Amino acid sequence: MIHTIVDSMCIFALGKIRICQEGEFGAWLMAGSIVCLRGWHPALAKAELESLFPNNKLVQLESPRLVMLEGEINLEQARINVNSSSGIQAILTDCIIMDWDGNNNTKRKFITNIGKTIEKSDKSGSIGVFSWRQEGRIQGLSGSELANSVGAITTDLGYSVNLDNPDHKVGIMLDGFSKKVICGWMLDANMDSSGMSSRRATERPFFKPISLDPKLARLAVNLAGGPIDERIILDPMTGTGGFAIEAATMGRNIIAVDMDMEMVEGTQKNLQWAIEIPKSTIQVIQGDATRLSQFIPEQFDKEVSGVVLDPPYGRNSHGTTSHYNLLESTLLSVHEICTRDANLVLILPIKPIKIDINNQLKDDSSIKLLHGEWNDFKKMLTTSGWNVKGKWGEHVHSSLSRLILHATISPQD
Structure with a gap:
């Protein structure tokens, strides 16, 4: 006992x-x-x-x-x-x-x-x-x-x-x-976290060194998706499918998109490895994240309520498009297919900062993006139709930290 x-x-x-x-x-x-x-x-x-x-x-x-x-x-x-x-x-x-x-x-x-x-x-x-x-x-x-x-x-x-x-x-x-x-x-004590550990990137049949830890991927999905129900989660740059795996194992409906067919096929392999019998809608699509409305299935248009985005800064499949312009175009594209109460969780690489795990980031001056300027990014986020609700830092290693940003959608004319 x-x-x-x-x-x-x-x-x-x-x-x-x-x-x-x-x-x-x-x-x-x-x-x-x-x-x-x-x-x-x-x-x-x-x-x-x-x-x-x-x-x-x-x-x-x-x-x-x-x-x-x-x-x-x-x-x-x-x-x-x-x-x-x-x-x-x-x-x-x-x-x-x-x-x-x-x-x-x-x-x-x-x-x-x-x-x-x-x-x-x-x-x-x-x-x-x-x-x-x-x-x-x-x-x-x-x-x-x-x-x-x-x-x-x-x-x-x-x-x-x-x-x-x-x-x-x-x-x-x-x-x-x-x-x-x-x-x-x-009610139900989840004392053993080995489930997430067993899904870490190195255990999957297809992985890249830059893949997120499952615990952060899952938290991002929940932060964007809210209570688990029939609403749609979108990962417009899925990479190896970390967000999709966590969403699907929770029984969430998920659409995973990537322009690179290698990533699409790799994500499908990872999903088949992680989930024996899907309990929700899971779609993995090859497509351009900056033109989502052109190929997203009609039944999902204006039905996406949660977006998770970890841009592949080390893997630009859009040729000469700058990281900044790619992100701006993606955020505008995502906005077009979302519900009016949608949430976005965006993960960005930043220069190392002191992390207080008990509090949100309050001092904007401490945020130094690896790609672009923070003030320019904030303006771009607003013009793309998103309002910052919260932001947190996470330590990665001595040369890198992460910014986890939570935003809510704003009306666009």
Whole structure:
């Protein structure tokens, strides 16, 4: 019944938090739900969360990796979001939060309150208890000991033990930054990220050294696409198909375009390798990204709601066309076939900058594009019909960083 996991993650809260008891044992808080995000880039993970839960409001809490998500959620959709996301680790519901003060009485009271919550629930069947920590240790607390104590309570209450495939999961998270411990029912904890690792570029039958990491490709698709539904995602310069693979494995409808037939055939091979039985519409088309309306199937015209674009700066299939002009023409072309609420995620190479993974990029003066000037690019983006909503930096190596830019469509006459 007890499983301890040590990982680096970030935590987000769903629903309003209220103080339910305060006294000699410290402050006791209860929250509706808490979403637990991975820690490789909390700011991007937060943006992905906001995109997947557009009807909820995010409120930053004390820890840089603790955010409250206000409003009700659909539990089934939440499960889908966890298993389809790049940044979401788990979602906890009916949470109890302990502010650790070093007092063992506080810990005992915390465990007692967890037991009462489990006892009052209407759940039946088997239970597994999982614990993990983030942002370092909390002195005087052990996740495995807490999990053992809660596990003993579930056994006393008559629940059977099942770690491999329990009917219900209880999660206990220890946050070293805020010294808080959060416990709740886990909807679906995606503790193992090996699925994305198994799809990294070097594992595919067709790859190039410049291919994106699957976790960034998947996050970009979710940031552009929003909740998983029947809407269309477009990758107008697909290359080896990294975006298409991640979209298709989530069951999203995807159109992948490339002017180079080698890339088209390579993407098709990669999709066949990654997906045994497609659960969505997947089209790989040879074509010019600057003339999309001329060849995109009629049923997809004005139906594209999410665009992901990682321009192939080391591979210009458009001959003498400059990188700047190629990107401008592509953005105008994309605009013509998009819905009126479309989102764009654009990834650009930039000169190395200091990256704060907990925040968006605020200082435009720090952005130095490898191709062109940032101020000229911003003007071009606006004239092409796109408005910047957010931007983040990612470290690649000592000589290169990436700019991840999220934009929304603007009306064009």
